[in-house]
Amino acid sequence: MHAMSETPFLIQSLNDRQREAVSAPKSNLLILAGAGSGKTRVLVHRIAWLIEKLGVHPHQILAVTFTNKAAREMQARIEELHGSKMPAMWVGTFHGLAHRLLRQHTAEANLSDGFQIIDSDDQLRILKRLQKNLDLDEHRWPAKQTQWFINKQKEEGKRAKDITPSDYYEETMLRIYNAYEALCQRSSLVDFSELLLRSLELLTHNKDIAAHYNNRFQQILVDEFQDTNSIQYEWLKALSSPDSNLMVVGDDDQSIYSWRGAKIKNIQNFNRDFSDCKTIKLEQNYRSTENIVSAANAVISFNKKRLGKKLWTSGDQGDMITVYCAFREQDEAHYTVSKIQDWVEKGHRYGDVAILYRSNAQSRVLEEYLLDANIPYRIYGGQKFFERAEIKDALGYLRIMSNRQDDAAFERVVNTPSRGIGETSLNKIREHAKTMQTSLWNASLDMINKSLLTNRAHNSLKTFMALVDDLDQDTQNLPLAELTEQMLAASDLIHFYQRDKSQNGIARIENLEELITATKQFKLEDPPEQMTSTPLAAFLVHVALETGEGQAEAYADYVNLMTMHAAKGLEFPLVFITGMEEDLFPHKMSSNKPEGLEEERRLCYVAMTRAMKKLYLTYAESRSLHGTEEFHRPSRFIQEIPKELLEHVRPKTNVNQPSEAYHRPASQTLRGQKAAGTGLRVGQRVKHAKFGAGIILNYEGTDAQTRVEVQFENYGTKWLVANYAKLEPA
DNA sequence: TCTATGGTGATTTTT
């Protein structure tokens, strides 16, 4: 193997700490990897080292990530480094690997071979229906909240039977939880948290199976460890043994998902839970300029609960960090756009640029200005392909063709497009299914046999069921793409959406066509998918675990818009962090509790460390939020950055001599704007006791210190403190 | 079954 001879060279290309991590003897390892410190590199090299130097067989390695993207990247880089495919190694996401375990042992996991995975949207629909069935008022018991409760319990490893209700609320939640568990079991449906819980139970209830994997997985590696939740931690414990080693890589300073159940404690207690553990810190940053690194360090140092780590770089000092104080969000957007134009005029790409914000709603104004300036952009984290309504409809048909007991799919498609099975008949079917303790499909069959429905519903239902049965029959031996095309035609879905001539309808048809393309491209590559009974079932598994992100054109040159959360793991030469305002960032929902505030600060650290060359922080003095004009102070995070790293910019607005850059937004956005706390507006005519008549050009500040700039007819322009100047409207 | 209207509430999101 040529890889053997390459290894020394590759090792040399690492820094001391990285090399220490990669070449450590077999042991438990905690790698604290700062932003941009090359953690994926270390993970990948460690795997190569294990195989080539420490005699570990790929078969004995388990590598876990959070996202499919990260898993794919890791797999590709290992294979590239090693020089060949490594099918024996398990690389995947927590959910993907849990699924694989379950497929491998369906019987022991008490699942049928054809079990399918549902996403959170399906889960919510099931719960809504269930609650209606239980006669629970949807206002008093919002299904969203129930969903949250159930997932929370599962993530703590708790089944309905494990919980003793302490009040009426929990009692009710448990009733639903029980009904939900029963329904999923009956329909062979598994939700995301169930994948983990069920596979954990598989291991804890079957000592021999656990022993098999304990013995097999000698080396377990985990990426983004700071994001693991309780059940994922337990899951890792269950797969490891005293004879195996865990290498976890993470950064407590980048833990931004506690609200999703991630436990920082996992990384903080790792040393204690896993004996004989060595900790290595990767602190050299290869991404950003020194100024950016210093600024990020300064901000994060305000957090109290840290494992302690300080990034450094041997790179250039770089530019100062520019702080732009805008009057309004339009002004902020305009400034951002103009700086992007400057960047591109210097010969750089749009694709180098990221605009980050705390909440999705902030993207709108930015989009308007980008559109206006003809700058191509892309928003990350919109709706995922396989989550679109029309795609889910199509998948609903495919699912029920694959498994008639799938109640979620039945509900979705029985009357889509409408074929005369209304709410009344559906309720009867649901009722019947409930009393018979069976699926909607079986209940329908029974009702047809016993003629329990009105004629119209009877016939419609019969047609629907025949449609599904026939489709299934007729397409048994067809390739997936043809099967899908037949289904779209026979179900009338295509025609249903073709009738919609709007922009929206056209897009939906395009998406359905895209679905056919997806079926054409789908190959049975992953072993767990091979373990399903049919190619169709395999495809359904694939789409359930793979939401269809990131198929962006490889060399498309777009400005990237995304939330700070979505930016984690990415890097861009030029980064704008917008909306640096108190109550927006840190967000007011988080800033009351110290833990919340610390997480916001970590988010700021994450956002800042995305920037490689140049970082802009922008904020607006006033911003319309939920319909009202709000005034926010600049974010405290700006003040946490040492002054000497910052360069402040503020639009100058002088009506006589408008400065080129701010001409347009200034005149447009300032006019009519209220100078806070003064009762005065920009553009308003006023009279001063000494200076006489004038017009207000600008203002500054938001409290008792607010100053206004007035152009007097006979005395030129002056800045006056509004509270003292006694300006009268004229 | 489709459309219009009003009430409501409004971080962050992967699988």
Next chain:
DNA sequence: TCACCATAGA
């Protein structure tokens, strides 16, 4: 403000 929802009415 705006988008999403549920409900009512044609």
